Amino acid sequence: MNDTGESAKKKIKRASTERTAQRDPERTRAAILEAATREFAENGMGGARVDAIAERAGTNKRMLYHYFGDKEQLYLRVLEEAYVGIRTAERALNIGTRNPEDAIGELALFTWRYFLQHPEFLSLLGTENLHRARWLRQSVRLKELHSHLIGELSEVLEEGKKAGVFSETADPLNVYLTIASLGYFYLSNQYTLSTIFGRDLITPDNLDAWERHIVHVTLASIKR
Amino acid sequence: MNDTGESAKKKIKRASTERTAQRDPERTRAAILEAATREFAENGMGGARVDAIAERAGTNKRMLYHYFGDKEQLYLRVLEEAYVGIRTAERALNIGTRNPEDAIGELALFTWRYFLQHPEFLSLLGTENLHRARWLRQSVRLKELHSHLIGELSEVLEEGKKAGVFSETADPLNVYLTIASLGYFYLSNQYTLSTIFGRDLITPDNLDAWERHIVHVTLASIKR
DNA sequence: CCATCAAGTAACTGTTTAGTTACCGGCACG
DNA sequence: CGTGCCGGTAACTAAACAGTTACTTGATGG
Known part of the structure; x- marks a missing residue:
């Protein structure tokens, strides 16, 4: 919500810390973008499937809509x-x-x-x-x-x-x-x-x- | 079924006779092909809609599948x-x-x-x-x-x-x-x-x- | 150790889609 | 006259689809 110095500091700390890799928003975002590039390139706008993009990215539709809207x-x-x-x-x-x-x-x-x-x-x-x-x-x-x-x-x-x-x-x-x-x-x-x-x-x-x-x-x- | 001289003669007669225009297989076939050309060109294979082709051709899906398979x-x-x-x-x-x-x-x-x-x-x-x-x-x-x-x-x-x-x-x-x-x-x-x-x-x-x-x-x- | 919050999951919904089926109507032929 | 055939209609079905919602998990800060 608020973006005070305190929370910003925490974000930096989080980003530089080795994590369990179960959670990695930037990675997920990038994976979706790359998967979408391939899916759209192979099937066109009409032929591309949102489910296929999510699967290729190793995630699911919820995240795709969360990061990119539609x-x-x-x-x-x-x-x-x-x-x-x-x-x-x-x-x-x-x-x-x-x-x-x-x-x-x-x-x-x-x-x-x-x-x-x-x-x-x-x-x-x-x-x-x-x-x-x-x-x-x-x-x-x-x-x-x-x-x-x-x-x-x-x-x-x-x-x-x-x-x-x-x-x-x-x-x-x-x-x-x-x-x-x-x-x-x-x-x-x-x-x-x-x-x-x-x-x-x-x-x-x-x-x-x-x-x-x-x-x-x-x-x-x-x-x- | 059979293509004897008799039925061929009748076909010729039919083709040259003014009809009610309610039935015209060749015309319907050609209309489907032309409508499909436009629909596929505008939307690609994935984006083209069979219903749209039938509607553009002034006919319906039944005829489309009858003449062209799928x-x-x-x-x-x-x-x-x-x-x-x-x-x-x-x-x-x-x-x-x-x-x-x-x-x-x-x-x-x-x-x-x-x-x-x-x-x-x-x-x-x-x-x-x-x-x-x-x-x-x-x-x-x-x-x-x-x-x-x-x-x-x-x-x-x-x-x-x-x-x-x-x-x-x-x-x-x-x-x-x-x-x-x-x-x-x-x-x-x-x-x-x-x-x-x-x-x-x-x-x-x-x-x-x-x-x-x-x-x-x-x-x-x-x-x- | 508990409350919070965001990342992530999975089942669901209403709509659209390709393809099918049951039916209609007029024409040719016996 | 009536029977079978063929061009054509429209309602239907099962699956696939984009997008949503209710829920779980786990890290973090107090």
């Missing part, structure tokens, strides 16, 4: 965390410090490899778009998260134009959409593509080839 | 029809009759515009990939439908290589995946993209710009 709020939380994940890792690249051509190549490589290592992120995007960004639109946390990317990319392109290596028509959003398109489609649609074309797209050789293809196409599209 | 078989039928639709239209392009550069440009334009005019096809692909092509894999009708595309594309590329306009490394599957990637991602992810980048991707100006971009990128990636 299914929709939990889903939004999962989606927000997924975006924070990729944008944070992207920012750490610091593409602005490289020469323009390398910077674009690095961003393409990073994006492809992130998609490859985080299939659940691609699934969540697919689900959210199926619903026309119904939940993402309600998010208040994500408005500023993405502007940094376009800003940095814009600077890199300007630098390249001045140096005479990039075409004057190169546009930052177009460049990012090109990189993301080539990575997203190949991975998210790998199952139908492999089926209809009778060729397993996910073998190491094919993945390597497509990685090189993405870098090649991206640079070919903006070089003078 | 929800899963109906879904597969919808998916198969969607693939037949795009591959049939694609074949009519006859890209083999054009000069190589125009042929690739035409294929890119066609694919983009088909995606633009058939959002339900993109949604169905998304849903099917979410489930790792679980139903498509079971389809026996679709094995040969797609080989024609790659064959024709392969011929065009060979012709272009001989003429010296295309790079020797250009690969037919890669070219198609490039075209499809750029169209698919832009449209299927337009909702989250427009939200996070604060720019409406679906305005006529932006659509035109992206159409030109796809053709430009595709050709830039294979030109010598």
